[in-house]
Amino acid sequence: MKIAILGGGIAGCALAFVLKNAGVTPVVYEASDALASGASGNPYGLYNPRFTAERNPQSDFYISAYAMALRTFAAFSDIGWRPSGALHLINDEKKERRFSQTIENWGWDEAHMRLVGVKEASEIAGVPLGYGALHLPQSGSVCLKKLAAAYMDGVDYHLNAPVEDYEALEADAVILACGPEALKFFPDMPLGKVRGQITQVASTEQSEKLRCHLCYGGYMMPADAGVHVLGSTFQRWLDHSQVLEQDDAENLQKLAVNVPGLEKGLTVVDHRAAVRVTSRDHFPMVGRLPGKDNIYVSTAHGSHGIVSSIMAAHLLADMILDRPACLGADTIAALSPARFI
Ligand SMILES: Cc1cc2nc3c(=O)[nH]c(=O)nc-3n(C[C@H](O)[C@H](O)[C@H](O)COP(=O)(O)OP(=O)(O)OC[C@H]3O[C@@H](n4cnc5c(N)ncnc54)[C@H](O)[C@@H]3O)c2cc1C
Numbered sequence: 001m002k003i004a005i006l007g008g009g010i011a012g013c014a015l016a017f018v019l020k021n022a023g024v025t026p027v028v029y030e031a032s033d034a035l036a037s038g039a040s041g042n043p044y045g046l047y048n049p050r051f052t053a054e055r056n057p058q059s060d061f062y063i064s065a066y067a068m069a070l071r072t073f074a075a076f077s078d079i080g081w082r083p084s085g086a087l088h089l090i091n092d093e094k095k096e097r098r099f100s101q102t103i104e105n106w107g108w109d110e111a112h113m114r115l116v117g118v119k120e121a122s123e124i125a126g127v128p129l130g131y132g133a134l135h136l137p138q139s140g141s142v143c144l145k146k147l148a149a150a151y152m153d154g155v156d157y158h159l160n161a162p163v164e165d166y167e168a169l170e171a172d173a174v175i176l177a178c179g180p181e182a183l184k185f186f187p188d189m190p191l192g193k194v195r196g197q198i199t200q201v202a203s204t205e206q207s208e209k210l211r212c213h214l215c216y217g218g219y220m221m222p223a224d225a226g227v228h229v230l231g232s233t234f235q236r237w238l239d240h241s242q243v244l245e246q247d248d249a250e251n252l253q254k255l256a257v258n259v260p261g262l263e264k265g266l267t268v269v270d271h272r273a274a275v276r277v278t279s280r281d282h283f284p285m286v287g288r289l290p291g292k293d294n295i296y297v298s299t300a301h302g303s304h305g306i307v308s309s310i311m312a313a314h315l316l317a318d319m320i321l322d323r324p325a326c327l328g329a330d331t332i333a334a335l336s337p338a339r340f341i
Contacts, residue, residue, distance in 0.1 A: 002027065003320065004012050004171035009040035010148055011298045011309040012177035015018055016216060017151035018313040022321055026155055027171070031162035031178070031245065034146035038179050039274045040307065042198050044229045047220055047306040048086055051134070053101035057330040063066065064327060065311035068217040070138055072310050075252050076150045078145030084222060086122050086213040087133035089257055097135040112138060126211035127262060141229075166295070169278040173294040173320050175232060179241075180277045182299045186289070190280035190340050191300055195238040197247035197273040198231040210317075211261070218254035220262070227269060230255060243271045278302045280340065286312040287336035288319060296320065297337055 001024040005012045006134065010028030016026040033039070047063035047069050072082045076255070084269060090096050103115060113136050118328040121133040166174045166185065176182045179191050201207075203223040214220045221229045230251040248268045279285050280301035291293045296319065298312040315332065318325045333339065 001025065001172045001320075004166070004169040004174045005074055006157070006162075006166060006174065006176050007031075007034040007038075007178035008060075008148070008152075008159070009177065010144060010151070010181060010305055011040075011179075011301060011312065012175070013148040013151035013185060014309040015298060015316060016155040016157070016315040017179055018310075018317045019320075020155055022317050024054060024321070028157035029161040029169075030157060030159050031164045031181070033159050035143045035152060035157070035159075039150060039276050040270055041274060042144055042229070043200065044080065044082075044224070045306050046086065046139070046141050046213055046215070046231070048088075048136055048139040048304075049307065051102050052100045052305045055107075056083070057328070059106065059309065059333040060328060061283075061331045061335065062307065063086045064244070065304075065307040066264065066311040068311050068314065069307040073142060073147075075120040078223075079150050081140070081144070081292065082222070082224070083138050084212045085124065085135065085137040085200060086139035086215055086313045087116070087129070087135050089121075089129065089131040089133050089214065089216040089258060090115075091131050091216050094148065102134070103104060109112065120138065124212055125214060126209040127206065128260070128271045129214075129259060130260075131216075138191060141269050144306070147306075161216055164299065165225050175296045175316060177298045178301060179316055180275055181278075182297060189285070189337065191285070192210055192236060192278050192280070194276045194278055194302075195235045195240065195273060196303075197243060197251070197271055198229055199248040199251040199268055200227050200229055200270040201252070202226055202269050203228055204265040204317045206264070207266060208261055212260060216254065216258035218251055218258070220255055222321075228266070239275050241273045241275060243273045247271070247273065253291070276305075281300070284308050284312060284335055285337050286315055287316070287338070290338045290341055293321075296305055
């Protein structure tokens with residue numbers, strides 16, 4: 001079987017990895033001159049499940065996706081994997097309620113997710129914090145370009161190869177993993193673009209003490225070679241990838257508000273902007289396109305693309321190869337593009 005994949009971001013590369021391991025032949029067509037050059041081109045991305053108060057088809061997807069990502073990363077040796085944990089700060093009342101419900105309804109073992117008070121959160125972080133947190137000790141960050149390269153090891157791909165007419169490709173099935181460009185082929189898909197920017201800052205003596213990832217609406221990663229990644233802005237009203245100075249200021253300001261003092265002396269050394277894709281219900285769009293026999297889609301990975309793209313790849317491989325599905329029927333229906341018809 002030959003499967004054509006449009007898009008060499010992490011969604012397309014994860015698909016190629018899973019399909020190759022299943023014994024079929026994926027071929028990736030990437031419009032630009034490099035893999036992981038769109039939304040997937042950030043130096044590091046944070047991976048964690050998307051938290052919901054309830055256990056529902058959506059949470060089941062992210063729970064499975066997080067577990068799948070952890071075991072996938074463990075099998076690679078050079079992806080810049082830093083599983084040093086993440087503290088999701090409880091910086092408002094809503095989060096306090098929601099995280100307690102998450103703990104209760106998800107039923108995870110304490111070794112994988114638990115609430116910690118201010119003192120313990122500060123000890124885990126290595127820097128003083130003003131809030132307690134939801135702590136996920138296995139969460140962390142990964143280098144997206146390296147992850148894409150690892151996924152693509154041994155896979156045939158074409159760069160500078162924008163596909164205009166996917167029906168002309170010689171393949172048994174086609175998968176659209178081309179981010180917002182899926183709209184070009186199916187303009188009625190309810191997808192939206194959300195621009196965002198990350199900021200890289202040179203560390204200070206104090207910020208070097210940070211030992212785990214902090215999430216507070218924005219996020220800060222521990223320093224790597226003297227540089228922290230701060231993320232990220234969200235602008236539904238913009239869809240360009242030019243960097244904006246005011247976004248760096250916003251990322252620093254979010255840190256200053258949530259971990260006062262840690263921002264002192266941090267200087268901007270680099271930045272990157274890109275466009276994410278979300279669907280109308282903020283859940284990925286993964287499955288067979290209605291009315292099309294062998295055309296599939298994996299997009300709308302929003303701000304959790306690292307974990308959702310690898311789970312989406314396993315689900316699509318099951319569908320294409322007619323294997324028992326790795327996700328429940330409710331979750332598959334919640335992901336399907338048919339949900340919007
Ligand atoms: C600022 C910012 C911070 C983020 N932080 C995180 C984070 O910390 N953790 C996390 O999990 N996620 C994060 N995300 C989201 C994550 O990056 C995305 O969900 C993920 O990269 C989406 O991957 P993708 O492969 O679907 O899209 P993309 O990476 O955009 O890939 C789509 C590819 O398709 C190609 N393409 C388009 N049209 C065609 C065509 N016709 N033919 C061939 N190729 C085509 C494009 O060139 C592109 O390379 C962040 C996003 C942004 C913008």
